[in-house]
Amino acid sequence: MSIITKSETPKVADAVAVRSWKLPILLGVLAVFAVVVFVVLGPSGTATFRISQDTDAWQVPNLVVPAKAVGVLVSIICVALAYLAWRQTRDAGKIAKWVVMTFAVVFVVGMMVWIIGGTTTQNITLVGLFSGAMLITTPILFGSMSGVLSERAGVVNIAIEGQLLAGAFTAALVASITGNAYVGLFAAAVAGVLVSVLLALFSIKYVVNQIIVGVVLNVLVSGLTGFLFEKIMKTKVDGLTIYNQPAHLPNISIPLLSEIPIIGPTLFRQSIIGYFMLILVVALWFGLFRTRWGLRVRAVGEHPKAADTVGINVNRTRVLNVLAGGAVAGIGGAYFTLVAVSSFSKDMTGGLGFIALAALIFGRWNPIGAALAALLFGVAGNLQSILSLAGTPIDGQFLAMLPYALTILAVSGFVGRALAPAADGEPYIKE
Amino acid sequence: MAAPNVRCTSRDQYPRRWAKTLKLELRGITKSFGTLVANDHIDLVVESGQIHSLLGENGAGKSTLMNVLYGLYSPSSGQILVDDVPVNFSGPADAMAAGIGMVHQHFMLVPVFTVAENVALGAESTSFGGVLNLAETRRKIREISTQFGFDVDPDALVEDLPVGIQQRVEIIKALVRNSKILILDEPTAVLTPQETDELMDIMGQLKAGGTSIVFISHKLREVKAISDTITVIRRGKVVGSASPDASTTELAELMVGRAVNLTLNKADATPGAETFKINNLTVMNDAGQRLLDDVTLSVSQGEILGIAGVQGNGQTELTEAVLGLHKHVLGSITLDGKELVGKSVRQVLDSGVGFVPEDRQDDGLVGELSIAENLILDLYKSAPYSRAGTLNRAAIAKNAINKVAEFDVRAQSSQDAADTLSGGNQQKVVLARELSRPLKLFIASQPTRGVDVGSIEFLHKRIVAERDAGTPVVIVSTELDEVLELADRIAVLFAGRLMGIVPGKSSRALLGLMMAGLPVAEAQEQMKSQSESGTTEEGAQP
Numbered sequence: 001m002s003i004i005t006k007s008e009t010p011k012v013a014d015a016v017a018v019r020s021w022k023l024p025i026l027l028g029v030l031a032v033f034a035v036v037v038f039v040v041l042g043p044s045g046t047a048t049f050r051i052s053q054d055t056d057a058w059q060v061p062n063l064v065v066p067a068k069a070v071g072v073l074v075s076i077i078c079v080a081l082a083y084l085a086w087r088q089t090r091d092a093g094k095i096a097k098w099v100v101m102t103f104a105v106v107f108v109v110g111m112m113v114w115i116i117g118g119t120t121t122q123n124i125t126l127v128g129l130f131s132g133a134m135l136i137t138t139p140i141l142f143g144s145m146s147g148v149l150s151e152r153a154g155v156v157n158i159a160i161e162g163q164l165l166a167g168a169f170t171a172a173l174v175a176s177i178t179g180n181a182y183v184g185l186f187a188a189a190v191a192g193v194l195v196s197v198l199l200a201l202f203s204i205k206y207v208v209n210q211i212i213v214g215v216v217l218n219v220l221v222s223g224l225t226g227f228l229f230e231k232i233m234k235t236k237v238d239g240l241t242i243y244n245q246p247a248h249l250p251n252i253s254i255p256l257l258s259e260i261p262i263i264g265p266t267l268f269r270q271s272i273i274g275y276f277m278l279i280l281v282v283a284l285w286f287g288l289f290r291t292r293w294g295l296r297v298r299a300v301g302e303h304p305k306a307a308d309t310v311g312i313n314v315n316r317t318r319v320l321n322v323l324a325g326g327a328v329a330g331i332g333g334a335y336f337t338l339v340a341v342s343s344f345s346k347d348m349t350g351g352l353g354f355i356a357l358a359a360l361i362f363g364r365w366n367p368i369g370a371a372l373a374a375l376l377f378g379v380a381g382n383l384q385s386i387l388s389l390a391g392t393p394i395d396g397q398f399l400a401m402l403p404y405a406l407t408i409l410a411v412s413g414f415v416g417r418a419l420a421p422a423a424d425g426e427p428y429i430k431e
Numbered sequence: 432m433a434a435p436n437v438r439c440t441s442r443d444q445y446p447r448r449w450a451k452t453l454k455l456e457l458r459g460i461t462k463s464f465g466t467l468v469a470n471d472h473i474d475l476v477v478e479s480g481q482i483h484s485l486l487g488e489n490g491a492g493k494s495t496l497m498n499v500l501y502g503l504y505s506p507s508s509g510q511i512l513v514d515d516v517p518v519n520f521s522g523p524a525d526a527m528a529a530g531i532g533m534v535h536q537h538f539m540l541v542p543v544f545t546v547a548e549n550v551a552l553g554a555e556s557t558s559f560g561g562v563l564n565l566a567e568t569r570r571k572i573r574e575i576s577t578q579f580g581f582d583v584d585p586d587a588l589v590e591d592l593p594v595g596i597q598q599r600v601e602i603i604k605a606l607v608r609n610s611k612i613l614i615l616d617e618p619t620a621v622l623t624p625q626e627t628d629e630l631m632d633i634m635g636q637l638k639a640g641g642t643s644i645v646f647i648s649h650k651l652r653e654v655k656a657i658s659d660t661i662t663v664i665r666r667g668k669v670v671g672s673a674s675p676d677a678s679t680t681e682l683a684e685l686m687v688g689r690a691v692n693l694t695l696n697k698a699d700a701t702p703g704a705e706t707f708k709i710n711n712l713t714v715m716n717d718a719g720q721r722l723l724d725d726v727t728l729s730v731s732q733g734e735i736l737g738i739a740g741v742q743g744n745g746q747t748e749l750t751e752a753v754l755g756l757h758k759h760v761l762g763s764i765t766l767d768g769k770e771l772v773g774k775s776v777r778q779v780l781d782s783g784v785g786f787v788p789e790d791r792q793d794d795g796l797v798g799e800l801s802i803a804e805n806l807i808l809d810l811y812k813s814a815p816y817s818r819a820g821t822l823n824r825a826a827i828a829k830n831a832i833n834k835v836a837e838f839d840v841r842a843q844s845s846q847d848a849a850d851t852l853s854g855g856n857q858q859k860v861v862l863a864r865e866l867s868r869p870l871k872l873f874i875a876s877q878p879t880r881g882v883d884v885g886s887i888e889f890l891h892k893r894i895v896a897e898r899d900a901g902t903p904v905v906i907v908s909t910e911l912d913e914v915l916e917l918a919d920r921i922a923v924l925f926a927g928r929l930m931g932i933v934p935g936k937s938s939r940a941l942l943g944l945m946m947a948g949l950p951v952a953e954a955q956e957q958m959k960s961q962s963e964s965g966t967t968e969e970g971a972q973p
Binding site: 093290294295296298309310313422 | 554563
């Protein structure tokens with residue numbers, strides 16, 4: 001009955017004409033930088049990467065490389081890749097992914113060798129680099145998982161910083177009073193949920209602008225914990241600040257796995273929070289993309305009205321996810337006071353909650369992507385402290401800035417068009 | 432009205448759900464939003480296995496009524512009965528459990544999900560621990576798809592599918608949930624004439640299979656073609672019912688509430704010089720996709736060129752490029768020999784272009800400003816409306832009084848905010864403003880979308896008057912009827928490309944083929960071969 005013969009639909013998408021020269025220019029500049037810095041200003045001598053610790057069961061020999069030679073090699077590769085990128089942009093309009101990836105890896109290697117060759121000790125412990133990075137990665141990662149939970153359901157969560165801080169404070173206080181770190185951990189989760197209750201109440205029920213609510217919550221938690229810190233935690237009993245001496249969560253080593261070079265000491269000699277983190281990332285990924293719960297959450301975050309018309313309670317889903325996010329971030333906050341350091345101090349989260357937000361975007365709202373981004377930020381942050389200890393000629397303040405510069409680059413340039421859930425930040429109001 | 436309603440929470444209360452067919456009854460449904468009464472004591476009976484049309488103008492309250500029926504709105508008063516049992520829907524889940532399915536005018540599909548994920552959503556089959564099992568959903572989709580010849584791939588991403596297929600996904604969604612009554616809200620608004628015929632075909636099959644259908648439309652031709660019963664709604668009230676053999680004029684009168692002249696009396700065009708030319712125009716988005724691809728056309732003085740096409744095939748980009756609203760534009764646009772590409776919007780307007788944007792509420796008016804202020808939105812800088820940077824209130828008010836009278840804008844006062852006006856009156860304000868300057872080109876996008884029939888008549892007459900005054904006119908409309916009514920020549924766009932330009936009196940079937948992506952020569956070829964084999968469909972001619 002139908003009289004239409006399906007003609008071949010002309011595709012609208014022949015993306016050619018608008019070329020972006022941003023990337024080839026960036027690569028070109030970096031290649032020139034490599035030539036000037038790694039070769040011309042490059043250190044003579046060697047750079048040593050220590051892979052095993054003295055206590056390890058298996059000893060892997062140290063990696064010793066001549067700094068100048070590596071600098072020359074790296075520069076040649078960088079220049080070649082930048083040229084390739086320029087040609088590909090000219091001919092095809094876009095650059096093959098492997099070119100950018102290889103460039104990034106080679107450049108980072110060159111940078112490391114140059115920096116380490118330039119230090120007074122001329123060596124670096126890779127285990128120290130990565131296991132130390134976990135101190136920064138863990139809170140960022142928990143924070144970004146809180147973000148994944150809430151933003152996938154369509155609620156922008158700027159309050160991660162506040163959730164972390166509330167968790168850190170509560171964990172310290174409760175663990176000090178009860179003398180039990182696990183009770184402190186649980187209390188931290190509850191504190192995170194309480195911050196979330198406010199976020200959910202104002203952004204979902206009273207439809208206040210979600211970004212404003214988030215910012216206000218951060219300030220609120222900072223002020224509140226600061227006040228309580230002064231009033232309670234600084235109180236001395238018998239010369240001791242007994243309300244700020246939390247019991248610690250012990251490290252648990254997993255037999256065999258903890259003996260793998262680099263990975264073992266980094267991932268398998270952690271407290272219970274660290275193992276929970278590993279499980280959380282995988283579970284959240286599986287949950288979001290393979291289960292009914294995840295399908296519904298994503299639908300609510302993408303097209304709430306569509307979800308409503310098939311009988312899904314949009315606002316209940318959102319509230320539950322925001323609350324779950326609060327619990328996760330609260331546990332991440334507990335890491336500060338129960339694992340990383342031994343007491344609470346004012347505003348000790350130091351903006352990591354915002355970096356968590358960046359990791360969330362860099363990881364494209366995907367739990368695994370966000371986890372990798374958190375790891376990257378952690379390593380970059382820790383590299384800075386290790387290098388200043390190793391006596392690098394570069395100014396410490398400048399190095400301290402690098403992870404944040406990286407964050408801006410990552411979030412603005414390389415993510416491309418951000419793939420936020422379509423209804424992220426849009427309240428759902430039924431007529 | 433406290434009737435003993437059955438509050439339904441579980442499927443078990445609906446044993447009849449598994450019966451072949453359902454009967455639906457609405458009694459005295461009233462729904463008000465604040466002081467506005469959208470539905471006023473509406474009674475309606477949909478017999479099982481029938482196609483029941485709800486006919487009414489835009490804003491008559493059809494969609495509100497269906498949203499009440501689907502549980503999205505709760506009625507202010509009144510009762511819904513399914514198979515004579517009163518029910519109370521607290522949400523769409525209840526309506527679905529009772530066997531009611533709905534295809535919304537704006538599709539309720541998640542663009543980044545696959546077809547299977549969209550169909551499964553809310554009624555997922557899962558294995559242990561809530562793990563999705565989409566295999567079962569895929570099987571059901573294939574089954575329904577084969578049964579009705581839908582040609583839907585369960586693993587395709589919805590955002591990659593054409594609108595017509597997305598609509599089928601919506602129908603599958605309802606069928607998978609065992610809907611016995613299917614509500615279709617303005618389903619043909621986004622379809623080509625051929626796709627509309629296919630949809631009618633599908634509706635016939637569904638009816639034969641025992642599904643009742645509520646078909647909501649304001650298009651008389653379609654309603655007459657498919658319905659068993661027609662109920663007409665005007666201003667929130669049922670004003671009558673009709674059988675499908677009622678004449679178009681009778682239905683139109685019932686719908687509008689007075690005698691209407693459905694055909695526009697216009698003289699043949701007397702084209703003058705070709706003053707507006709578009710040469711090899713290409714418009715791209717930031718990603719470099721060609722939204723408009725190498726379009727060449729020209730319009731003469733005293734001629735209306737209609738641009739037809741299904742929504743989103745480059746019409747918006749074409750008009751916006753002329754006005755200077757696009758960044759990535761290749762090719763040339765000339766008016767009276769002067770190049771417009773690369774000019775600012777202000778310069779384009781000053782060169783004598785009048786423009787009615789497709790979305791009057793967002794782009795055509797500033798809702799919070801008064802009617803008088805909206806009438807000088809583009810003239811505020813010039814005398815007599817401002818002097819030395821100060822607005823001349825008296826001149827603005829005087830202009831408003833004249834324009835309101837001339838364009839028959841029904842308003843309490845010209846100092847009222849523009850968004851207090853009805854759609855038709857808002858459009859008159861936009862038209863009044865754009866036609867108040869001496870023009871060398873007039874472009875109107877969707878000039879009568881969401882406008883009542885009475886105002887349509889008026890707006891069309893004004894547009895033709897502008898043509899007769901010797902202005903080249905471009906009309907963009909996704910309503911083929913409107914293009915056929917107004918245009919002296921018709922250009923068809925598909926996927927950003929020009930399929931060809933045909934005379935204004937061309938057949939719907941030919942235009943439909945072009946709207947579906949056949950270049951004019953191929954479309955004519957196919958028309959010829961069909962008329963030879965004698966399979967030209969009934970009703971394919973205007």
